[in-house]
Amino acid sequence: MFDERSPIYRQIADTIRSEVLNGTLRANEQVMSTNQYAAFYRINPATAAKAFAELVEEGVLYKQRGRGMFVSPDAREQLRARHRERFFTDVVDPMVERARSLDIPLEQIITRIEHHRDGDRP
Structure with missing residues (x-):
């Protein structure tokens, strides 16, 4: 899935953005946790966390304490x-x-x- 042209965290963020744009991920839908992402793609959890933090900062995702990350309603x-x-x-x-x-x-x-x-x- 990942290539050498850009950092992995950026590729993860771009993939999630694309999934939101094409409707694969919908408003208020839960996304995989950073640990699930890390385990699934065999990457460092900090790498996945960096991608998620970027998406939260942009307003694409939001956190619900104790529940996980979700797609923002207007993402x-x-x-x-x-x-x-x-x-x-x-x-x-x-x-x-x-x-x-x-x-x-x-x-x-x-x-x-x-x-x-x-x-x-x-």
Whole structure:
């Protein structure tokens, strides 16, 4: 499951974020404990705890004393909002700049996007 490109705790946090985004983990659903994560993936419990702490700090998870960790009620929408903003910053803004450098009118881009929305082939 884990690779060498980023720290394991970050990969765990990213996996949980993805599960929340795609609906595998739902609002107020309990997630595995840090010890369960550590045992299942054969990692140090401190590594799993670091991932969970990051998600709690972000508001994706919340703790219930004596019961465990749960998905925050608004976690999915919160993550979607973050991803939407990143989409514009990482995809749309550079595309518009590239189009400008190629003298492609914005209207032509909009027309192309509308074709995709309507299911037509450009």
